[in-house]
Amino acid sequence: MKYVLGVDLGTSAVKIVLVNQAGEVVHEVSKDYPLKQIKAGFSEQNPNDWVEQTLAGLSELVASFEGNAEGIEGLSFSGQMHGLVLLDEDHEPLRDAILWNDTRTTEECRAIYETLGQETLLEITKNPALEGFTLPKILWVKKHEPELFAKVKTFLLPKDYVRLKLTGNLHMEFSDAAGTLLLDVTNKRWSEKLASVFELEESFFPPLVDSHQEVGLILAEVAAQTGLSAQTRVFAGGADNACGAIGAGVNEEGKTLVSIGTSGVVLSFESGSDKNFAGEVHYFNHSVPNSFYTMGVTLAAGYSLSWFKDTFAKEESFDLLLAGAKEVPVGSNGLLFTPYLVGERTPHADSAIRASFIGIDGSHERAHFVRAVIEGITFSLNESIEIFRSYGKKIDTITSIGGGAKSDLWLQIQADIFNAKVVKLSSEQGPGMGAAMIAAYGCGWFKTLKQCGDAFLQVDKEFEPSEENVKTYQELFKVYQSVYSGTKEMNEQLVAFRN
């Protein structure tokens, strides 16, 4: 039997799956690392924590694998997007990585529009200037840490850095490069215009490859440390959302994905880059060759629930916490939650907004708050679904992945709020599975990624919307939508009080 490895470098942890030729996950390990939030709006991680924990995870997995490590033919990656890793001439990080959910760059986003104009930016990159993207972070370091920036040789995204340390070879691939705001998305090349306007040298830009391109073998010392064969082939991999889509079978027009990880995503497959969503949703290159995807992002989706758990129920499991919420009626007895714990992206690109509970009543118990949190996260994702529908997309079936898909209660709430059938696959490890599928495709096991998806992916359960709940949620959604405008100004005044 042959195997491939999918390494998903998430925000909370690196999750590694070992998949056989039948698409079965035969082993999985997860190794976490800390998130550094030293100030409101700041979010960083040490790139070497990612490497250490990936190596530790690979070693643990190989040690518990009863087969022959020579049978593990290939390895590929899925990675949290947009995070800025700045490297010196020895390819060592010069500072902690600034992550996708760091919102310190409002000024730099403004400067990008002033220098380039929104229209030109959209024309080249297909995306607006958002705090989470990489270019604003580069400009922030250039301005605030000029001495450090003078030592910068090149930049990478999180999983590209881990791959560099595993193979010794430096690359970036298109699906992640699209989220830097420096890529000419349609023509698949670094934008010369953006590089010259923002005074970034040619040598700053890493070489670009396709997601399924083989970029080398693992280094001899990595093989010795992990127990993997030194002949293990490494394929570039993709952005976590591109890999999540592959791992959920979102590989052709008409398919929609909802992913609830730390962030939340509504993603739709696009065969071309020629549609115009006026920057309301992100538009990126897919890891499926010659295709694209559009998506809306809720910054604190699963994060809102883990924040609630860590703050009010640290010792409890997610399953136990959610069991109570099942007994609470639809709409949480009039309690609403907006999940803006770290600001928001879609549909409100706003780094100052923060979360609210609205309508707290003396009768509300902890379970009402838990249910309101889940409903609020799902309402936020529904705002992205509504944008897609307003542009004429038909969304009647959605594949749901990520930690949020572990709960049947939450999957039913998704069906009721999205007013669509929600499908859960046998493995909710979308991005890790997607990375393994890229490796399987790269190894030549299948002619296309679609063929691989047909062979590897199975539906586990389907959740149909309940007419009565859909109606209640549609009414509540209108109230939910008004909370943003009602709390926007107050939050702007509160900025001065945050540290």
Ligand SMILES: Nc1ncnc2c1ncn2[C@@H]1O[C@H](COP(=O)(O)OP(=O)(O)O)[C@@H](O)[C@H]1O
């Ligand atoms: N059993 C569960 N039921 C519902 N939600 C869960 C459960 N376990 C984890 N989650 C949610 O999933 C999130 C983690 O999802 P995951 O896909 O692992 O994230 P990431 O890839 O960003 O590290 C947690 O923040 C939590 O909100």
Ligand SMILES: O=C(CO)[C@@H](O)[C@H](O)COP(=O)(O)O
């Ligand atoms: O910023 C985005 C997408 O634009 C996020 O989706 C990140 O890619 C992180 O994802 P998770 O850690 O939640 O999987």
